[in-house]
Amino acid sequence: MKEVNVAILGMGTVGGGIYQLIEQEGRNIEEKEGIRLKVKKTLALDYSVDVPEEKKARDISEIIEDPEIQIVAEVMGGIKPAKDFEMMALRAGKTVVSANKDMISQNWPDLEAAAKEGGVGHYFEAAVGGAIPILRAVQDSMQANTITEVYGIVNGTTNYILTMMDERGLDFDEALREAQELGYAEANPTSDIDGLDARYKLSILASLCFNARVPVDKIPCEGISKLARMDIEIGKELGYVVKLLAIGKRDEDGAIEARVAPTMIPKDHALANIKGSFNAVFIEGSAVGEMMWYGKGAGDLPTASALVSDMIYSVKAGEPRYASFDNRYDAQGVRFNDNGLTEYYIRLMVKDEPGVLSQIAGVFGDNHVSIRSVLQKPAEKGGLAPLIIVTHEAHEKDLQKAVAEMSSVEAVHGELHCIRVEQ
Ligand code: HSE
Secondary structure, rough: OOOOOOOOOOOOOOHHHHHHHHHHHHHHHHHOOEEEEEEEEEEEEEEEEOOOOOEEEHHHHHHOOOOOEEEEEEEEOOOOOHHHHHHHHHHHHOOOEEEEHHHHHHHHHHHHHHHHHHHOOEEEEOOOOOOHHHHHHHHHHOOOOEEEEEEEOOOHHHHHHHHHHHHHOOOOOOOOHHHHHHHOOOOOOOOHHOOHHHHHHHHHHHHHHEEEEHHHHHHOOOOOOOOOOOHHHHHOOOEEEEEEEEEEEOOOOOEEEEEEEEEEEEEEOHHOOOOEEEEEEEEEEOOOOOEHHHHEEHHHHHHHHHHHHHHHHHHOOOOOOOOOOOOOOOOOOOEEOOOHHHHHHEEEEOOOOOOHHHHHHHHHHHOOOOEEEEEEEEOOOOOEEEEEEEEEEEEEEHHHHHHHOOOOOOOOOOOOEEOEEEE
């Protein structure tokens, strides 16, 4: 039996989950893997579970300087001091497992350099999709594929809110309040609802899928707070469900397009049926075709499951695993496509008068945007009617130009509501 001493940094929900899971499943892991995981030290200000006093470290040096500790799990979150602690542990030759998607996605090259310096691995399965073993699947089970597309529902908070808006007809604010009351959304929900959490996750996931560094700042990001219930309802009539998708695509020339945005998808697509706070990742690979993974993207034991799996993986892997692409900040040779082709749903509020439709169609036509279908709803109280245009695939820049020009059409009032459509 191989004994492996572990330290946990941060003993909130996830840290407590790791502690509990090792207690609960320790015997099982010993039998299956021949590894005895022992939590030797923890470091935290607050503890979500009871931990004996002798396992509570006074400071980080007590962990870094302990030669018996082989693995450090960092689940404190945030950038400071989490980055410093991970770097110290890696340089000291300790494997680091982490769920810290924002810190890792923005500091991956530094962390990897520190891991190489220490001759150890840095693993972060829990950072994307929580319990879903998607990074391992991409790295260890799909090597014989060129991955061309990845679509993820990787934020449970927003998926819960969108599910409530869709199924119960709630407004965004009502659904957010309910998500907060139930503990799905945090008191400050910005990172989730603005799509930032999903963007960090996509940066990591797309980099591994496409074997090229996809930095966070190359990913345009739009959240869900401006989504109107009306668009979700009209989308439904048209056969679509709105999801906050983290999307990565690689075209035949190798150019990468990545974005996080509310997106309409056909209601019979597998991702349309991912409800509540669940996560899912859908991948198109050259050999496997379409694949999908589904599961809990957050929570104590689900997230801990991925972290403990990384611990075991690190012990069993002969060599530490590093990115097989150029993972420097100034990685050369990666091309990004900022003018991708997508279909669009556009809602305009218009005066219901003769000639209006032809003016609007003219603006789209002048900008090479082809219309697939048009739907007009009855005029509302102010006399304005919702006019819905669904386009064929259009280049992003053409669409943006058409949208900008639409403000000069006198019959169009207020903002356009524009949602991407993926078939
Ligand atoms: N806040 C995230 C979510 C979980 O709602 O999915 C942690 O990334």
